[in-house]
Each structure stands twice: as C-alpha cells, then as structure tokens.
Amino acid sequence: DAGVIQSPRHEVTEMGQEVTLRCKPISGHNSLFWYRQTMMRGLELLIYFNNNVPIDDSGMPEDRFSAKMPNASFSTLKIQPSEPRDSAVYFCASSPGQGRAEAFFGQGTRLTVV
Amino acid sequence: GQSLEQPSEVTAVEGAIVQINCTYQTSGFYGLSWYQQHDGGAPTFLSYNALDGLEETGRFSSFLSRSDSYGYLLLQELQMKDSASYFCASQNQAGTALIFGKGTTLSVSS
Numbered sequence: 152d153a154g155v156i157q158s159p160r161h162e163v164t165e166m167g168q169e170v171t172l173r174c175k176p177i178s179g180h181n182s183l184f185w186y187r188q189t190m191m192r193g194l195e196l197l198i199y200f201n202n203n204v205p206i207d208d209s210g211m212p213e214d215r216f217s218a219k220m221p222n223a224s225f226s227t228l229k230i231q232p233s234e235p236r237d238s239a240v241y242f243c244a245s246s247p248g249q250g251r252a253e254a255f256f257g258q259g260t261r262l263t264v265v
Numbered sequence: 266g267q268s269l270e271q272p273s274e275v276t277a278v279e280g281a282i283v284q285i286n287c288t289y290q291t292s293g294f295y296g297l298s299w300y301q302q303h304d305g306g307a308p309t310f311l312s313y314n315a316l317d318g319l320e321e322t323g324r325f326s327s328f329l330s331r332s333d334s335y336g337y338l339l340l341q342e343l344q345m346k347d348s349a350s351y352f353c354a355s356q357n358q359a360g361t362a363l364i365f366g367k368g369t370t371l372s373v374s375s
Contacts, residue, residue: 184362194308194352194365207362242307244363252298252356253310254363 157243157257164264169231172260174243175224180255181248185218185228188240188259200226201248233264267291269353269366276372277343285338285369287353295356297329297336298363302350308365311351312338340371348373 156175164170176183184199198208200220208218215234220226230237240261244254269289277283287297296315300308314320314329314336326339340347350370354363 182362186365193367196362196364199362244308252296252313252315254298256307256309258307 155243155245155255155257157241157260159260160258162260162262164233164262166234166264167232168264169229170233170237170262170264172228172241172243172262174226174228174257176226176243176245177255178224179247180245182246182254183220183226184244184246184254185226186242186244188242189238194242197228230262233262235264238263267355267364269355269364271351271353271366271369273367274370274372276374279343279345279373279375281343282339282341283343283371285340285351285353285371287336287338287366289334289336289353289355289366291334291355291364294331294334297327298354298356299325299327299338300352300354300365302352302368304349308352343373345373345375347371 158173182201185197187195197210198218199206203220216230218228240259242256242259244256246254271287298313299311301311302308312320312322312327314327317329317331319328324341329336350368352365352368354365
C-alpha cells in the first residue's frame with residue numbers, strides 16, 4: 152500500500168478563497184482523522200470519522216471548516232472562506248481500528264493564506 | 266476533555282540515554298502512544314502502552330503508570346538521526362481518536 156495520500160502538498164491561496172484538501176486513507180482502515188499543526192498550537196485534532204461516519208467534530212474551529220467522507224477511500228476538508236490564520240500544515244491520518252493504536256499519517260498539506 | 270504535558274525541549278549527546286516524560290489528564294483513557302516527527306515530515310508511530318509497564322522496541326522503550334497518569338519514552342544509544350520532535354498521544358473515551366501533547370524537541374549533538 153502507498154500509505155495515506157494527501158493532495159495537494161502545498162497550497163497558496165488568497166484570503167476569502169475556498170480551499171479543499173484531499174485525503175486517501177490506507178485501504179482497509181476504519182478510522183480517519185484530520186489534524187492541523189502550527190507552532191503555537193501543536194497538533195490539533197479537527198475531526199475524525201469511523202466507518203465513514205463523523206464521530207467527533209468538536210475540534211473544527213469554525214463553521215468555515217467542513218469535512219466529508221463520502222466513501223471509505225476518500226475524504227475532504229474544506230475551508231470557505233479562508234483566512235490568513237488558517238495557514239498551517241494539515242495532516243490526514245488513518246488507523247486500522249479494532250483496538251489497534253497506531254495511526255498512519257499522510258505527508259500533509261502546507262496551506263498558506265495570504 | 267484531555268490534556269497531555271511534556272517538556273518542550275531536551276538536549277543530549279550521541280550515545281547517551283534520554284527520557285521524555287508525559288503526564289496526562291483525561292476524562293477517559295485507553296492507552297498512551299508515542300510518535301516521532303522530523304522537521305518537514307509526518308508523525309510516525311513509535312510505541313503504544315495500554316497496560317502498566319515497559320514496552321521495548323529496539324533502542325526505544327515506553328513506560329506507562331495508569332495510577333500516576335504518567336508515561337515516558339526512553340531512547341538509548343542516541344544517534345544524530347534521533348534529533349526530532351516526540352509526541353505523546355492518548356486515545357479518547359471511544360478508543361479511537363488520538364489527542365497529542367505539544368511535543369518535545371530532542372536535539373542530539375556529537
């Protein structure tokens with residue numbers, strides 16, 4: 152398996168634009184997580200899905216953020232409208248579930264909002 | 266809610282042993298994990314403790330004490346390539362989502 156695949160790797164956009172980040176989890180994994188990493192706040196859990204169903208989105212900072220998982224092999228994180236304070240590295244991770252602890256991270260999307 | 270505390274920085278020399286501590290406060294707790302992240306890279310899984318005691322994986326070991334809400338990562342025979350950030354993470358009440366500490370930056374010098 153190629154691991155968790157995220158796209159794009161880098162995104163530069165202007166304030167007010169819509170941004171869509173994409174993630175393909177490892178095949179067979181039941182859980183998917185979106186994290187945001189900044190120097191100030193570290194790795195923050197935004198939302199996680201179990202069997203394609205959102206379980207906890209309490210980490211989503213504002214209504215400008217939304218996430219979907221239409222099937223087991225694809226998820227999106229959308230920011231609309233984007234703001235400069237959204238600049239961060241966004242990681243997607245998947246986990247086998249069933250009591251296994253390890254999560255496998257994608258390489259991340261570095262988002263810069265100017 | 267959950268919170269995990271770990272030191273922000275640790276320095277050591279090649280060949281030494283270093284211990285990175287993590288204390289946690291959680292409303293539910295299933296286990297403690299450790300992740301390594303090199304600059305510009307993604308976090309990678311190192312170790313997991315669900316039960317009290319020591320888990321050993323090569324040069325790295327991890328320890329958990331549930332009664333003390335405390336764990337640590339022990340790195341032995343340090344190498345320059347071990348310079349990275351190390352995160353402890355706990356599973357929430359549902360036993361799935363990982364909540365991460367702020368990370369400890371380890372600098373290994375020659």
